[in-house]
Amino acid sequence: MKMAELRERSAEQLREELSSLLRAHFSLRMQKATQQLTNTSQLGKVRRDIARVRTVMAQKAKGQVKA
Secondary structure, three states: OOHHHHHHOOHHHHHHHHHHHHHHHHHHHHHHHOOOOOOOHHHHHHHHHHHHHHHHHHHHHHOOOOO
């Protein structure tokens, strides 16, 4: 997921994306705990995507992003 794509989305779309990413992160953590996760790099990718979404949300809240 690229920052430019996220900046084009509305606040509601960002909240939905964050919600789905958090659910995916939880699922991956549970898979890791039960030793069912084969590709552990997915955890890092999802964490970075969550950080990207939260960053864009914070920037929009401050008015730093031109929508």
